[in-house]
Amino acid sequence: MIHMIPAHIPDEPPLTYADSFDVPVLFRNKPAKKPWRQWRTAKHRPWVGSGGFPATDGWYVSTTTWREIIKAAIEVGRDVTPHLQNQPRYAHGELVARVSPLYAYLGAHPVNPQHPVRGIKGRRLTLNPVYAYGTERSAKNAAAYRLGMTMTEWACRSLLGLGQTEHLELGGPILALSNAFKNPKNKLPDLWGQHQAEDLYWLIEAKGGNVGLGTLTKGWAQLTADSRLLGSYAHRIVLVGASVRPGDDLFLTIDHARYPGQPPLTPAGFDINDESAVSSGNLEDRLDASDDALIGAARAQMLTYLVLRSAPASQLRTVPVPADRASRHRHSGLTTPLEGDGLTLAMRAEARKTAPHTERHTLRARIRSMGLDDFLTCRIPGTEVRLGMSRKLFAACERLHEEDLAIAQRTPGLRAEDQPADNQELSDDAQEEQRLTQRRIFREQQEEARPRLRFLLRGAYERGATRDWSDLLGRPQEPELDLEGDEGLLEAATPETYLAVSHYGLPPARA
Numbered sequence: 001m002i003h004m005i006p007a008h009i010p011d012e013p014p015l016t017y018a019d020s021f022d023v024p025v026l027f028r029n030k031p032a033k034k035p036w037r038q039w040r041t042a043k044h045r046p047w048v049g050s051g052g053f054p055a056t057d058g059w060y061v062s063t064t065t066w067r068e069i070i071k072a073a074i075e076v077g078r079d080v081t082p083h084l085q086n087q088p089r090y091a092h093g094e095l096v097a098r099v100s101p102l103y104a105y106l107g108a109h110p111v112n113p114q115h116p117v118r119g120i121k122g123r124r125l126t127l128n129p130v131y132a133y134g135t136e137r138s139a140k141n142a143a144a145y146r147l148g149m150t151m152t153e154w155a156c157r158s159l160l161g162l163g164q165t166e167h168l169e170l171g172g173p174i175l176a177l178s179n180a181f182k183n184p185k186n187k188l189p190d191l192w193g194q195h196q197a198e199d200l201y202w203l204i205e206a207k208g209g210n211v212g213l214g215t216l217t218k219g220w221a222q223l224t225a226d227s228r229l230l231g232s233y234a235h236r237i238v239l240v241g242a243s244v245r246p247g248d249d250l251f252l253t254i255d256h257a258r259y260p261g262q263p264p265l266t267p268a269g270f271d272i273n274d275e276s277a278v279s280s281g282n283l284e285d286r287l288d289a290s291d292d293a294l295i296g297a298a299r300a301q302m303l304t305y306l307v308l309r310s311a312p313a314s315q316l317r318t319v320p321v322p323a324d325r326a327s328r329h330r331h332s333g334l335t336t337p338l339e340g341d342g343l344t345l346a347m348r349a350e351a352r353k354t355a356p357h358t359e360r361h362t363l364r365a366r367i368r369s370m371g372l373d374d375f376l377t378c379r380i381p382g383t384e385v386r387l388g389m390s391r392k393l394f395a396a397c398e399r400l401h402e403e404d405l406a407i408a409q410r411t412p413g414l415r416a417e418d419q420p421a422d423n424q425e426l427s428d429d430a431q432e433e434q435r436l437t438q439r440r441i442f443r444e445q446q447e448e449a450r451p452r453l454r455f456l457l458r459g460a461y462e463r464g465a466t467r468d469w470s471d472l473l474g475r476p477q478e479p480e481l482d483l484e485g486d487e488g489l490l491e492a493a494t495p496e497t498y499l500a501v502s503h504y505g506l507p508p509a510r511a
Contacts, residue, residue, distance in 0.1 A: 019065050019066035019067060019490055019501065019503075019506050020063055020064070020065050020121045020123070021063070021064065021065075021066070021108055021121055021123040021124055021125055022061050022062070022063050022064075022111070022120045022121055022122070022123065022124055023061070023062050023063075023064060023124070023125070023151075023250065023251070023252060024039035024044060024059060024060075024061050024124070024249065024251040024252070025047070025059070025060045025061070025062060025155070025159070025251065025252045025253075025254060026038070026039075026058070026059050026060075026251065026252070026253045026254070027053070027054060027057040027058060027060065027254050027256070028057055028253060028254070028255050028256075029057060029255065029256065029257060030220065030255055030257070031213060031216035031217050031219075031220050031239065031253075031255050032213065033213050034211070034212060034213065034243065035251075035253070036248065038059065039059070039249060039251040040111075040113060040114060040249075041114050041115075042059040042115070043059065043115045044059045044060055044061040044113070044115065044117050045058065045059065045060050045061075045117075046060070046061060046117050046118065046119060046120075047060045047061060047062035047063075047159065047332075049159075049332040051160070051161035051197055052160060052161055052195065052197050052198055053160060053198075053236075053256060053258075061117050061120055062159055062332075063119065063120055063121055064154070064158065064159075064332075064333060065333070065335070065337060065490075065492070066490075066501055066506055066507070067335055067337065067490065067492040067499055067500075067501055068154060068158050068333045068334065068335055068492075069102065069150060069151075069154055070099060070102070070385055070499065070501060071158075071334060071335060071492075071499055072150050072151070072153035072154035072157065072158065073098045073099050073102060073146070073149075073150040073153075074095060074098055074099065074303070074304070074385075074387070074499075075153065075300055076098075076149045076150060076152070076153035076165060076191070077098065077149055077167060078167040078169055079167065079299070079302075080094050080303070081299075081302040081303060081306065081404070082404065082407075082408060082439065082442050084306055085401075085404060085405045085408040085409075086405075086408075088306035088307075088309055088310040089306075089310040091303050091306035091307045091310070092307045092311075092380055092381055092382075094303060095303055095304075095307065095380050095383070095385075095387075096380065096381070096382045096383055098146065098150075099380070099383050099385055100382065100383060101142065101143040101146045101147070102146065102147070102150065102507075103383070103384065103505065103507065104130065104131075104143070105127060105128060105130060105131040105135065105143050105147075106125050106126070106127065106128065106147075106250075106507045107125070107126050107127065107128035107129075107507045107508050107509060108123050108124065108125055108126065108506070108507050108508075108509055109123065109124065109126055109249075109509055110122055110123055110509075111123065111124045111249060124249040124250065125244070125249065125250040125507065126244065126247075126248065126249050126250060127244055127245065127246050127247075128507070128508055131143070131246065132246035132247070140209065141209070143208075143209070144208040144209025144210075145208060146208070147208035147209065147242050147244070148206040148207045148208025148209070148211075148240070148241075148242045149190065149206045149208070150208075150242075151206075151208065151240065151242035151250075151252060152190070152191070152204060152206035152240040152242065153165060153191075155240050155252055155254060156191075156193065156202070156204060156238065156240070157334060158332070158333040158334055159332075159333075160195075161195065161197060162193045162194075162195050162202060163193055163194055163195065163196060163282070163283065164193065164283055164296055164300055165191040165192070165193045165204065166191065166192055166193065167190065167191060168188050168189055168190065168191060168192055169436055169439070187222050188222065188226055189203045189204055189205040189219075189222055189223055189226060189237075190204060190205055190206045191203075191204040191205075191206070192204060194264055195236070198236070199234065199263055199264065200234050200235050200236050200258070200264065201230055201233055201234070201235040201236070201264050202235065202236050202237075202238055203223055203226055203227065203230065203235065203236075203237050203238070204237075204238045204239075204240070205219040205220075205222055205223050205237075205238070205239045205240070206240055206242075207219055207239070207240065207241045207242065208241075208242040208244075209242075209243075209244070209245075210243070210244070210245045211241040211242070211243045211253070215241075216239060216241055216253070216255065219239050219241075220237075220239055220255060223237040223238075223239055224237065224257075227257075227259060230259075230261075231259070231261065232261050232262055233261045233262055233263075233264055233265075234258075234259065234260055234261040234262065234263060234264065235258075235259050235261065235264075236256060236257065236258045236259070237256065237257050237259075238254065238255075238256050239253075239254070239255040239256070240252060240253070240254050241253040241254075241255075282334060282494075283296045283297040283300065284297050284494050284495040284496050284497070285495065287393075287461070287495065287496065291454035291455075291457065291458050292450070292454065294396055294454075294457050294458065294461055295400070295450065295453055295454065295457055297393065297396075297496065298393065298396045298397045298400045298457060299400065301389060301393060301397060301496075301497060302397060302400070302401065302404075304387045304388075304389060304497070305389070305394060305397035305398070305401065306401075307378060307380065307387065308376055308377075308378050308387075308388070308389070308394065309398075309401075309473070311378045313475060313477065313479065315378050315379060315381075316376060316377070316378050316473075316479040316480075317376075317377055317378075317479050317480045317481070317482045318374035318375060318376050318377065318388075318469065318478075318479050318480070318481050318482065319374065319375055319377055319388065319482050319485075319491070319498065320347070320348055320351055320367055320372040320373070320374055320481070320483065321338075321344065321372065321373050321374070321375050321390075321493050321498065322343055322344055322347055322371060322372060322373070323368070323371050323372060323373040324371065325495040325496075327341075327343050327344075328341070328493055328494070328495060334494055335492035335493065335494055335499060336492060336493055336494070337490070337491070337492050338491040338492060338493060339490060339491065347370060347371060347372055348372075348483065348485070350370060351366075351367050351370060351372060351483055352483050352484070354366055354367070354370070355483050363481060364468075364478070364481060367481075373390060373391070374391075374469075374481060375388045375389060375390050375391075375493070375497075375498045376388050376389065376391070376394060376469055376472075376473075376479060377498055377500070384501055384502035384504075384505030384506075385499070385500070385501055386489070386498070386499070386500040386501075387497070387498065387499055388497065388498035388499075389496055389497045389498065390464075390496045390497075391464045391465065391467060391469065391472060392461050392462070392464040392465050392496065393461070393464075393496040393497070394464060394472055395460045395461060395463060395464025395467060395472060396457045396460050396461040396464065398460065398472065399456050399457050399459075399460035400453070400457060403449060403453060403456065404446070407442060407445045407446065407449070408442070411438065411441060411442050411445065487503075488502055488503045488504050489501070489502060489503065490502075490503050
């Protein structure tokens with residue numbers, strides 16, 4: 001018998017609605033049985049954006065946007081850019097792989113909680129009928145992995161104020177963790193990071209899907225085992241379970257434990273003499289003050305840079321954003337929605353009045369004189385997402401890409417096409433060990449180049465402010481400047497990046 005979607009579920013296009021929704025979060029000191037249905041009956045406290053862990057465990061509810069979730073999906077996971085040095089057009093495929101499962105399987109629906117919290121939106125994420133009735137087990141497992149990584153990144157960065165996360169396959173903050181991961185058979189947590197406000201290392205494990213106690217217990221065991229490797233340093237272990245099953249809302253369990261010890265070493269990627277670099281978890285907030293924050297931000301945006309750099313001219317455009325980065329004040333999360341940003345709307349309206357009376361080749365200079373910058377953007381093929389960045393960050397990424405390309409050219413075997421044919425006869429574990437070794441060599445050479453990169457990227461970043469996009473892209477024609485906007489887009493920006501999603505492509509409402 002074919003397991004079809006029931007006939008009472010209507011076949012209709014996704015509803016359009018603002019992309020805000022609520023995420024219930026349960027903080028605990030260790031894994032326990034599933035708290036199914038408690039997210040509906042428990043008294044939730046409103047999340048007030050503390051930038052760290054709450055003083056008291058229990059149920060909380062946080063309102064976020066689909067844009068924040070998509071940003072988390074794009075930026076979490078292993079750094080694949082070393083493999084794309086010669087084929088940047090393939091970068092869009094990685095972005096599609098990170099985003100498409102969320103669009104394919106998630107939906108949203110209205111919720112009337114038993115104990116309402118003031119200010120919540122009354123919508124929550126859930127699984128859609130395609131996942132519930134038509135998806136095979138292996139596809140569900142892959143989607144669960146992506147969901148777990150995405151929601152873990154969102155929780156740690158947008159909710160709890162952690163700085164940039166890093167995949168543990170390239171090593172951790174100390175040598176003991178790096179050595180432990182040299183054997184691919186060792187099971188280590190997914191991510192690590194450093195929380196500047198808490199002054200702690202974080203070891204992070206992500207789980208997603210129909211997460212049960214057995215899955216969480218295994219993840220907790222991984223974390224506690226590797227906690228011993230960090231035993232002499234103050235740190236926190238964090239286990240995030242993004243729990244969802246057909247018919248229920250998505251909620252998070254965050255199991256955590258804090259361990260005392262000596263202060264962390266110099267934060268990864270920061271100048272020991274640069275105190276301002278560690279005052280904010282978001283690297284983009286410190287780009288003017290910290291060369292190492294600039295390096296970190298450029299690395300975090302390399303996938304987007306490669307897509308922009310390699311996209312056909314017809315797919316590129318620029319959008320006006322206020323040049324004053326301080327205008328994008330965030331109440332929570334990493335992004336500022338632009339549809340409610342009065343300054344952006346007013347400045348764009350003024351620019352539109354000017355445009356009909358200004359020659360095209362002088363229009364960009366005119367809007368700059370008005371205090372607007374034009375961010376380069378591109379729709380990611382196969383998704384409903386547009387990504388972009390400022391010319392200053394693009395110029396820094398360009399310089400970093402040149403340096404990484406030089407490393408790749410002198411690192412034998414980095415790319416798949418460099419592998420000898422007989423390597424294909426190796427076992428999966430042996431091939432994975434080889435790949436990890438090569439990637440660590442690449443990362444070590446990147447770090448060795450850091451003192452020189454500080455100077456090179458700072459110069460590129462500053463000079464980028466006055467370079468034309470045609471110069472940065474190596475093309476004779478400037479991308480089209482979009483002053484009219486698209487009514488179907490919901491836009492957001494950070495100090496140096498841009499992200500927009502289609503109003504009509506948001507997760508469909510569950511029937």
